[in-house]
Amino acid sequence: MVNPNVQGKKYPETAPYLVGREKIREFANAVFSTNPINHDLFAAQAAGYPDVVAPPTFAVLIQERSLHTVLADPEADIDFSRVVHGDQRFVHVRPIVAGDELTSVLEVASVKSLGAHSMISFSTEVFDVEKLLVCTAISTLVVRGGE
């Protein structure tokens, strides 16, 4: 069972993640994107962006970095081998582009139990180098209870 006392707990800001152009292309290829703005610098610039644009779900990489700190937290007591992804949402203030240096701060929004299972929801705010909010990633993990 996930410790319900971690509800409201905020985890320390992650180290900056530098978004590379080739990483965006690699991720875009992996999610079957053929949108030129994800791949081609000139197409992205012609559309008004400073560099290639990340696909809408790219922020999961940043969210993962924050999640790792929670999964490693003995207080939260999450058994990763029993975790199933319940839901996921990304709300963008602006798209992520190559060259961004991103940090994130995760807060445990809620911990609920559903029979033997626990549901833990996170809200991860992603900031750029000027400390402006780029995106909020909202995620629920279901931790299956013991048989």
Place this chain on the structure above:
Amino acid sequence: MTHINIASLEVGQEIGSEVFTFTRDSLVKYAGASGDFNPIHYRDDFAKSVGLDGVLAHGMLTMGAAVQVAVNWVGDAGKVIDYGVRFTKPVFVDANEGALLTVVGKVGAIDLETKTVRIDLTAVSNELAVLGKAQAVVQL
């Protein structure tokens, strides 16, 4: 800038569809791109040892592929400002056959004031809806 005239859209209108083929290669590629190396996404023996019927696709791969229908419609990945899904069923990916994911996008809501359109996506694999409440808000 977009080629879409918001005034001409109607709720319920289909904006596009696509069939994606997930193979084991797709899963390994996504694992590398995302850094999610959970072995349930590439090792049958491991998947079975934790009680699964077989290797399944990363939910985030399904989510990332499905939204491409909305991206291709608007023509600019940066215009998807809000995108959320529920993971309702796993997508099992057979080592030989792979798996098909069929995605259809429809206009769910139109907001003329903010010039945003909500695209509702359905994603089906093996006759099961694998995403629930998959909604992408697109800024026109």
